[in-house]
Amino acid sequence: MEQNQVDNSMKCQKHLKNDIIYLQINEINEKNSVFYCEICVNRDFNFKPQNFVRIKEILDYCKDSVIFNWPPLDSHAIQQHLIEIFENGEKKCEGLKKKIEDYFESLKNDIISKIDDCKSQFLKFVTENPFSESQIKKKYEELSKGDLLNQIIKEQSHNPSEGEKNYRNFIIEFIEKKKENSDYLLNMIEKNNQIYKTVDFEKLNQIKQMMIADFDQINHILQNNGVQTLKNDILESLEFIKSKHDTKYQDLHIERDSLNHSLTLKIQEQQLGYGTYYYSNKILEKNKKYRFKIKVSNVDISNSARFGFGLCRDQIKDSAILLQDNIFFHARLSQFSLNPTNLTNSVIKLVKGDFKHCNKEIEIEINIFLEQKIFNVIEANHNFEITVADQYKENLSNYESLRFYLLLDTFIQFQFIEAVEI
Ligand SMILES: [Zn+2]
Incomplete structure (x- = not known):
C-alpha cells in the first residue's frame, strides 16, 4: 500500500x-x-x-553505496574518489594494514635474529675463549703436574729417603720452569681479565638506549605529519607548586600562552639570589610515558644562574631531603656556558656529547618512562644526552608517587613547549 x-x-x-x-x-x-x-x-x-x-x-539506496551525483559537489573527481572508496576502500585499507603488519613483523624478526646473532657471538666469545676460567684450570693441571706430584708423594711415603731424591729431581724441573710457567699463567690471567673489559656493559647499555631512541624515528613519521599518537596533552593542566623545602621560597610567575601553546615559568620578584623548588601538581603514573620539551634561559646577562629539574617522591616534596631520590639534573647557565653541577657526584651520567656549545638558552627534551627506568635528557641540537646514573635507575620503577620538579634561581626562565603523557 x-x-x-x-x-x-x-x-x-x-x-x-x-x-x-x-x-x-x-x-x-x-x-x-x-x-x-x-x-x-x-x-x-x-x-x-x-x-x-x-x-x-x-x-535503492543502501548504506554501502554512493548515490551517483549526490550530494552536489565542486568536481566530478570527488565523486570518482568516493565511488572508488565505496567499491575498493575496504580492500585498500586492509592492504595497508597488512603491509604495516608485515613491515613490523619483518622488523621484529630481523631485529630478533640480529640480537640472537650478537648474543651467540658474545656467549661464544666467553665460552670458547682460550683464556676462559676453564682453560686456565686445564692449563694449570697440565703444567703443575699435580697428579704426578700427588702420586710421587703417595708411593714413596713408606721410603722417605728414596722419596726425597725423586722429589728433589721433580721439583728442580719446576724451579727451572718457574719463570716460564709464571709468564704463561700471568699472561692467561691478564687475557682472562680482558674478557670482562671487552664485554663492556656500560657501552652495551648506551647502545641499547640509542637504539630505543632511534625507534622514536618511526613514531616521528606519524608525528611529523601531524598525527597524534595516543598521547595526552598535559600542558594545559600542568601546574607547579612551591616546595617548602627551603623557608626562603619565592612565588612563581606563570604565563600561559594558548596561541603558541606554551607555559612560561619564572620567579616573581627578580631580586633575591637563591633558588626555589617547585613540584608538579601531577603525580606521574608508572605505566605512562612523559615527554617535556622545555626552553631554559638565563635572562641576566652578567651572572650565571642555577636551574634544575628532577623527580621526587610525593612524601618528601616539601622536605629538606627533596633531592634524596637522586633523580635530577642541576646546572649553572650563563651567557657563555652550561655547567652541570651533579655530574661530579655521579647522580647523572653523560650518554653522549658534551656541554661545550651550550649557553644562555638551551632547549631540552626530557623523557620519563618510569616502568622502563628511563629518565633521559636530550639537548635539541643533539649537543648532549644525559641519563640517571645506573645506581639510581631502580628508583624510577621502585618509588611510588613521583612528582616532576623544577629548581629556579632568580633570572632563570622555563618555557614548556610540550608536555605529553603517552
Ligand atoms: Zn515529464
Whole structure:
C-alpha cells in the first residue's frame, strides 16, 4: 500500500502517465520542476546529466553505496574518489594494514635474529675463549703436574729417603720452569681479565638506549605529519607548586600562552639570589610515558644562574631531603656556558656529547618512562644526552608517587613547549 502511494506520487506533473526518473539536484530554478520524466529530459535542450540523480538510485539506496551525483559537489573527481572508496576502500585499507603488519613483523624478526646473532657471538666469545676460567684450570693441571706430584708423594711415603731424591729431581724441573710457567699463567690471567673489559656493559647499555631512541624515528613519521599518537596533552593542566623545602621560597610567575601553546615559568620578584623548588601538581603514573620539551634561559646577562629539574617522591616534596631520590639534573647557565653541577657526584651520567656549545638558552627534551627506568635528557641540537646514573635507575620503577620538579634561581626562565603523557 505504502509502495503504491510512493509510486503514485512519482508521476510527472506535466506528462501525467510518465514516471519520474530524475531528480534535479543542481542549478535548480523556480520556473522548472526538479522532477524529470523521460519526456522532460527529451524536451530540455540544456539537460546536463551531472545535475541529476536517478530516482531509482535513491530508492535503492543502501548504506554501502554512493548515490551517483549526490550530494552536489565542486568536481566530478570527488565523486570518482568516493565511488572508488565505496567499491575498493575496504580492500585498500586492509592492504595497508597488512603491509604495516608485515613491515613490523619483518622488523621484529630481523631485529630478533640480529640480537640472537650478537648474543651467540658474545656467549661464544666467553665460552670458547682460550683464556676462559676453564682453560686456565686445564692449563694449570697440565703444567703443575699435580697428579704426578700427588702420586710421587703417595708411593714413596713408606721410603722417605728414596722419596726425597725423586722429589728433589721433580721439583728442580719446576724451579727451572718457574719463570716460564709464571709468564704463561700471568699472561692467561691478564687475557682472562680482558674478557670482562671487552664485554663492556656500560657501552652495551648506551647502545641499547640509542637504539630505543632511534625507534622514536618511526613514531616521528606519524608525528611529523601531524598525527597524534595516543598521547595526552598535559600542558594545559600542568601546574607547579612551591616546595617548602627551603623557608626562603619565592612565588612563581606563570604565563600561559594558548596561541603558541606554551607555559612560561619564572620567579616573581627578580631580586633575591637563591633558588626555589617547585613540584608538579601531577603525580606521574608508572605505566605512562612523559615527554617535556622545555626552553631554559638565563635572562641576566652578567651572572650565571642555577636551574634544575628532577623527580621526587610525593612524601618528601616539601622536605629538606627533596633531592634524596637522586633523580635530577642541576646546572649553572650563563651567557657563555652550561655547567652541570651533579655530574661530579655521579647522580647523572653523560650518554653522549658534551656541554661545550651550550649557553644562555638551551632547549631540552626530557623523557620519563618510569616502568622502563628511563629518565633521559636530550639537548635539541643533539649537543648532549644525559641519563640517571645506573645506581639510581631502580628508583624510577621502585618509588611510588613521583612528582616532576623544577629548581629556579632568580633570572632563570622555563618555557614548556610540550608536555605529553603517552
Ligand atoms: Zn515529464
